Amino acid sequence: MSSRVDVAIIGAGPGGIYAAYELVKKDPTKRVVVFDSGYALEKRHCPIDGKKVKSCISCKVCSIMNGFGGAGAFSDGKYNITNDFGGSLYQYIGRQEAIDLMNYVDEINMSHGGEGTTLYSTAGSSLKKVCMQNKLQLLEASVRHLGTDKNYVVLQHLYDELKDLVDFRFETKVDRVEDLNPGYRLSFGDESLECDTCIISVGRSGSKWMESVCNDLDIETKSNRVDIGVRVEIPAEIFSHITDELYEGKIVYRTEKFEDLVRTFCMNPKGIVVNENTNGIITVNGHSFEDDSRKTKNTNFALLVSKHFSEPFKDSNGYGESIARLSNMLGGGVIVQRFGDLVRGRRSTTKRIEECTVQPTLNATPGDLSLVLPKRILDGIIEMIYALDQIAPGTANDDTLLYGVEVKFYNMSVALDQNLETCHKGLYVIGDGSGVTHSLSHASASGVYVARKILE
Numbered sequence: 414m415s416s417r418v419d420v421a422i423i424g425a426g427p428g429g430i431y432a433a434y435e436l437v438k439k440d441p442t443k444r445v446v447v448f449d450s451g452y453a454l455e456k457r458h459c460p461i462d463g464k465k466v467k468s469c470i471s472c473k474v475c476s477i478m479n480g481f482g483g484a485g486a487f488s489d490g491k492y493n494i495t496n497d498f499g500g501s502l503y504q505y506i507g508r509q510e511a512i513d514l515m516n517y518v519d520e521i522n523m524s525h526g527g528e529g530t531t532l533y534s535t536a537g538s539s540l541k542k543v544c545m546q547n548k549l550q551l552l553e554a555s556v557r558h559l560g561t562d563k564n565y566v567v568l569q570h571l572y573d574e575l576k577d578l579v580d581f582r583f584e585t586k587v588d589r590v591e592d593l594n595p596g597y598r599l600s601f602g603d604e605s606l607e608c609d610t611c612i613i614s615v616g617r618s619g620s621k622w623m624e625s626v627c628n629d630l631d632i633e634t635k636s637n638r639v640d641i642g643v644r645v646e647i648p649a650e651i652f653s654h655i656t657d658e659l660y661e662g663k664i665v666y667r668t669e670k671f672e673d674l675v676r677t678f679c680m681n682p683k684g685i686v687v688n689e690n691t692n693g694i695i696t697v698n699g700h701s702f703e704d705d706s707r708k709t710k711n712t713n714f715a716l717l718v719s720k721h722f723s724e725p726f727k728d729s730n731g732y733g734e735s736i737a738r739l740s741n742m743l744g745g746g747v748i749v750q751r752f753g754d755l756v757r758g759r760r761s762t763t764k765r766i767e768e769c770t771v772q773p774t775l776n777a778t779p780g781d782l783s784l785v786l787p788k789r790i791l792d793g794i795i796e797m798i799y800a801l802d803q804i805a806p807g808t809a810n811d812d813t814l815l816y817g818v819e820v821k822f823y824n825m826s827v828a829l830d831q832n833l834e835t836c837h838k839g840l841y842v843i844g845d846g847s848g849v850t851h852s853l854s855h856a857s858a859s860g861v862y863v864a865r866k867i868l869e
């Protein structure tokens with residue numbers, strides 16, 4: 414391929430993959446290069462095996478967050494088709510177009526190995542009323558659950574189809590983007606490449622780099638919120654009436670004390686709790702599998718409170734990072750605590766966790782989350798656990814496990830027009846790196862959208 418290409422895409426996460434897919438499927442003559450600092454899919458491997466390597470060893474390139482498939486490669490593969498959460502793409506492109514694009518992505522996933530998976534929906538669910546009667550709100554969505562295993566298969570099929578049409582350059586971090594007006598020069602190591610159009614799709618792991626690009630090119634940015642909380646793990650039976658019907662119930666609660674909103678996030682029926690490494694900070698997340706043989710006896714989900722700082726302190730992510738660092742300092746990584754211990758004001762010990770009726774699926778350090786989480790956030794989480802206990806009795810049992818901390822970092826919002834184009838002509842920013850999306854479905858849809866704009 415010559416050193417000037419039509420489109421260079423930075424980042425091979427869902428945003429970058431679907432942009433590349435749409436470009437070369439609709440116009441196979443387009444010369445498209447995709448850069449990713451991480452590995453090709455088959456080379457992505459997290460060394461944590463629960464035996465020799467029990468917790469994160471901070472690899473130079475994190476295989477969970479980087480490489481083909483992006484942060485979504487080992488995710489639970491929940492594609493939420495909704496404008497109610499997962500990003501604000503609809504504010505740029507309109508509600509109907511956003512939903513149409515998410516459905517289009519779903520069709521591609523179904524024709525690339527995802528067929529046979531279930532599409533859950535809140536439409537007509539009786540749970541909506543039960544939630545309302547208990548001061549909870551159930552958000553509306555259709556949820557395609559691929560599961561971690563099928564999600565991987567879909568990515569594999571997409572790569573097989575694209576590899577001869579797109580020039581993938583893995584293990585290649587783009588250092589710099591220069592505006593040649595017209596076109597762009599991307600520098601990586603000692604090399605560079607010129608392109609007519611550039612799509613940046615660097616996700617959460619590329620947030621700091623994205624900030625430097627915006628500084629270099631004078632692109633306006635705004636700080637975004639951060640979500641802080643815990644991951645709850647309970648016996649799967651307690652939530653089965655919710656997860657069997659909806660797979661994932663997105664439930665919101667307004668606390669009585671502070672009137673803060675606490676919400677459930679990323680529900681994994683019969684799943685596992687996992688570590689997540691963001692720029693060297695270890696937080697917690699969850700997975701589940703479509704394959705019955707890999708299912709566990711537990712369901713996990715996050716309870717999160719959003720915080721957005723503006724004046725005089727603006728660094729919402731920095732605030733979240735400090736809290737996560739504190740948990741890493743006290744626990745050497747993720748901390749686990751029984752709900753009963755938390756409300757009694759005592760730390761969980763190895764013995765108490767061993768005697769717990771809920772067997773933890775993540776090897777975390779027993780400790781005290783009240784030494785880590787700010788009171789306002791912790792009070793909100795405790796209030797919500799009692800509220801959930803009304804619709805799913807048993808949620809507030811003493812043996813319910815809480816892992817902390819879970820932090821959802823959001824990239825700063827990059828100033829973009831309705832085409833997701835920056836003030837530099839032909840420079841687009843999509844996916845989680847733009848601050849516009851924070852989910853697989855929205856990030857993928859933003860990739861298709863921009864590809865179509867470029868093809869126009």
Ligand SMILES: Cc1cc2nc3c(=O)[nH]c(=O)nc-3n(C[C@H](O)[C@H](O)[C@H](O)COP(=O)(O)OP(=O)(O)OC[C@H]3O[C@@H](n4cnc5c(N)ncnc54)[C@H](O)[C@@H]3O)c2cc1C
Pocket residue numbers: 423424425426427428429448449450451477478479480481482483484485486487488489490491492493499585586587588614615616617618619622679689698699843844845846850851852853854856857
């Ligand atoms: C464990 C886990 C589970 C999740 N589960 C779900 C779920 O079930 N449902 C859901 O909707 N969302 C889920 N998410 C979130 C979802 O994965 C992201 O919203 C989605 O991947 C965002 O896609 P993206 O393309 O914008 O960015 P990413 O997927 O983050 O991809 C960005 C890519 O850019 C590369 N990159 C960054 N900087 C550079 C650079 N300078 N040069 C070259 N390459 C670079 C990175 O290596 C990365 O591969 C999960 C996330 C995690 C971590």
